Amino acid sequence: xxxxxxxxxxxxxxLIAKQRGKPVTTRRSGYSDLKATETPALAPVGKNKGAKVRxxxxxxxxxxxxxxxxxxxxxxxxxxxxxxxxVPVKFLRNWIKSHYEKVLLECCQAExxxxxxxxxxxxxxxxxxxxxxxxxxDVRVMNPNRMDSLPGAQTGNGTVALEAGIFQRxxxxxxxxxxxxxxDPRYTFANFVVGLSNQFAHAAANKVAxxxxxxxxxxxxxxxxxxxxxxxxxxxxxxxxxxxxYNPSAKVLYLTxxxxxxxxxxxxxxxxxxxxxxxxxxxxxxxxxxxxxxxGDKTEQEFEHIINxxxxxxxxxxxxxxxxPALIDRLNERMRSRLxxxxxxxxxxxxxELRLKILQTRLAEKRDVDSSFNLSREVLELLAAGLTENGRxxxxxxxxxxxxWQYMRVPITLDIAETVVRDLLQGxxxxxxxxxxxxxxxxxxxxxxxSDLLSQRRHRSIVHxxxxxxxxxKQMTTRSLPEIGRRFGNRDHTTVxxxxxxxxxxxxxxxxxxxxxxxxKKTLGH
Ligand code: ADP
Ligand code: MG
Numbered sequence: 001x002x003x004x005x006x007x008x009x010x011x012x013x014x015l016i017a018k019q020r021g022k023p024v025t026t027r028r029s030g031y032s033d034l035k036a037t038e039t040p041a042l043a044p045v046g047k048n049k050g051a052k053v054r055x056x057x058x059x060x061x062x063x064x065x066x067x068x069x070x071x072x073x074x075x076x077x078x079x080x081x082x083x084x085x086x087v088p089v090k091f092l093r094n095w096i097k098s099h100y101e102k103v104l105l106e107c108c109q110a111e112x113x114x115x116x117x118x119x120x121x122x123x124x125x126x127x128x129x130x131x132x133x134x135x136x137x138d139v140r141v142m143n144p145n146r147m148d149s150l151p152g153a154q155t156g157n158g159t160v161a162l163e164a165g166i167f168q169r170x171x172x173x174x175x176x177x178x179x180x181x182x183x184d185p186r187y188t189f190a191n192f193v194v195g196l197s198n199q200f201a202h203a204a205a206n207k208v209a210x211x212x213x214x215x216x217x218x219x220x221x222x223x224x225x226x227x228x229x230x231x232x233x234x235x236x237x238x239x240x241x242x243x244x245x246y247n248p249s250a251k252v253l254y255l256t257x258x259x260x261x262x263x264x265x266x267x268x269x270x271x272x273x274x275x276x277x278x279x280x281x282x283x284x285x286x287x288x289x290x291x292x293x294x295x296g297d298k299t300e301q302e303f304e305h306i307i308n309x310x311x312x313x314x315x316x317x318x319x320x321x322x323x324x325p326a327l328i329d330r331l332n333e334r335m336r337s338r339l340x341x342x343x344x345x346x347x348x349x350x351x352x353e354l355r356l357k358i359l360q361t362r363l364a365e366k367r368d369v370d371s372s373f374n375l376s377r378e379v380l381e382l383l384a385a386g387l388t389e390n391g392r393x394x395x396x397x398x399x400x401x402x403x404x405w406q407y408m409r410v411p412i413t414l415d416i417a418e419t420v421v422r423d424l425l426q427g428x429x430x431x432x433x434x435x436x437x438x439x440x441x442x443x444x445x446x447x448x449x450x451s452d453l454l455s456q457r458r459h460r461s462i463v464h465x466x467x468x469x470x471x472x473x474k475q476m477t478t479r480s481l482p483e484i485g486r487r488f489g490n491r492d493h494t495t496v497x498x499x500x501x502x503x504x505x506x507x508x509x510x511x512x513x514x515x516x517x518x519x520x521k522k523t524l525g526h
Pocket of ligand 2: 232233234289
C-alpha cells in the first residue's frame with residue numbers, strides 16, 4: 001500500500017510536467033512547487049490553526065527543509081501550554097525533536113499564546129481521535145472505507161500526506177503481540193482475477209484460508225512459486241484477510257523472509273532468545289513470502305525448526321517463492337523435501353485476457369474513490385497489450401493515469417496511455433533520485449556538512465555517514481562506482497566498493513542501522 005500511494009504522489013509531478021512540455025522535475029521541492037501552483041484546492045490553505053506556524057517555519061527554514069520535515073506534521077491539541085503535534089513515522093519524530101525543537105516552539109508561540117513546550121508524537125494509523133486544532137490538511141487518494149471494512153484492517157482515516165511522500169503505517173497481522181510484515185488491504189480474493197494460469201493456486205489458497213473454520217485442506221504446506229509480479233504476494237495477503245474474515249480470532253501471521261530474519265536476529269540480541277520460537281507456537285496459519293531471501297545459517301536453522309514444529313502440530317503453513325523448492329539453493333535437503341511434501345503450485349504468466357481483467361479491477365477500485373475517473377476500452381486494451389511482463393506494471397499504469405486525472409481533469413487519451421506504457425517499459429521512475437539529494441539528506445541526518453562529506457577527513461563521525469551515502473548512491477541511483485567516487489570528493493571506485501561492502505555487512509547484524517537506512521530511503525522517496 002505504501003509503495004502505491006507513494007507512486008501515486010510521485011507520478012503526479014511527472015505527468016504534469018510531461019504534459020506541459022517541461023523537463024520532468026526530479027527534486028522534491030520541484031514537486032511541492034507544482035503542488036502549490038497547480039492544485040491550490042488541495043493545498044492546506046485557509047484559516048486553519050497551525051497555518052501561521054507553518055508559514056513561520058517555512059520562512060525561517062526555507063522551503064526545502066520545511067518540505068522534508070514538516071509537511072507531514074499535524075497539529076493535534078493545545079493544552080496547558082503544551083502544543084501537541086504528530087508525525088507519521090518515528091524517524092521524523094526523532095529528527096524534528098533533535099534538530100528543530102527550539103525553532104518549532106518559537107514558531108508555535110507566535111500562534112499559541114503561552115506555549116511552553118512542543119510535544120512531538122507519532123500519529124497512530126488506528127487513531128480515530130479528531131484533530132481539534134487543525135482542519136484536515138491531507139489529501140484523500142484511496143478509498144478509506146476499503147481498509148475500514150476489511151477484517152483485521154486498522155481503521156485509519158485513509159489520508160496521506162502527499163507532499164512529503166511519507167505515509168501512515170500499513171496494517172499488519174499480529175499474534176500475541178508479535179507483529180507481521182505489512183499487508184496491503186487491496187490484496188484480497190475479491191480483487192484477485194482468476195484465469196487459466198492461476199486458478200489452481202487460487203483454489204488452493206482459498207482452501208487454506210477456510211482452514212480456520214475447521215476444514216482441513218489436506219495439503220500442508222502450500223508452496224506457491226512464480227516469477228515476479230504474477231500475484232504471489234497478492235494471494236498470501238488474500239489468505240490473511242480471508243482467514244480473519246472467517247474467524248477474527250484466528251492466529252494468522254504473515255512475514256516476508258526478510259521480516260522473519262530481522263525479527264529473529266533482534267530476538268537473539270534480546271534477553272529471551274527462546275521466546276521467539278514460542279511466539280510461533282500459537283500460530284494457526286503462517287504465511288512466509290519471498291522464501292528465496294531467507295539467508296543466514298542460524299536464521300535458516302530456526303526457520304526449519306519452526307516450520308517443522310508447526311507442520312507436526314497440524315498448523316497450516318504457506319510459502320511463496322520465486323523458485324520451486326528444488327531450485328532454492330540455500331535450503332538443505334531435509335527442508336526441501338519437507339516443503340515438497342504438501343502442494344507445490346505455480347502461478348503462470350498473466351495472459352492478455354487476464355491482464356485486461358486486472359486492469360478493469362484496478363480501474364473499478366479507483367472509481368470507488370473518484371467515480372468521474374474512467375478509462376476507455378481502447379486505453380485498457382492498449383495497456384493490456386503493451387504491459388506484458390507482470391502485474392506490477394498494470395497496477396503502476398492505472399495508478400499513474402488516475403493521478404493524472406485527479407490533477408489535470410483531462411480525459412485519458414491513447415496518447416497519454418502510450419506515454420505511460422513507454423515510461424513503464426523503459427523503467428522510467430516518476431522521480432529519479434540524484435546523488436545530490438543523497439548528499440543533502442545524509443548531511444542533514446548525521447549533522448555533518450556536505451563539505452566534510454566530500455573532504456579527505458577521516459574521523460569516524462564523518463567516515464561512516466560518507467560510507468552510508470555511497471551505499472545509498474549505489475542502491476538508489478544508476479551511477480557507476482567510479483562516478484559515485486567522483487561525486488563523493490573525487491574518490492577511487494575501490495573506496496566506494498569498500499564502503500558498499502562494509503555497510504552491506506553491517507546491515508546484516510545492525511537492526512538499528514537497517515531501520516535508519518530504510519527510513520532514509522523512504523524520505524528520499526523510495
Ligand atoms: P509477486 O508477489 O508474485 O511478485 P504481486 O502479488 O506483488 O506479485 O503482484 C503484482 C501486482 O499484480 C499486484 O498489484 C497484484 O495485485 C497484481 N496481480 C497479479 N496477479 C493478479 C491477479 N490474478 N488479479 C489481480 N491482480 C493481480
Ligand atoms: Mg511478492
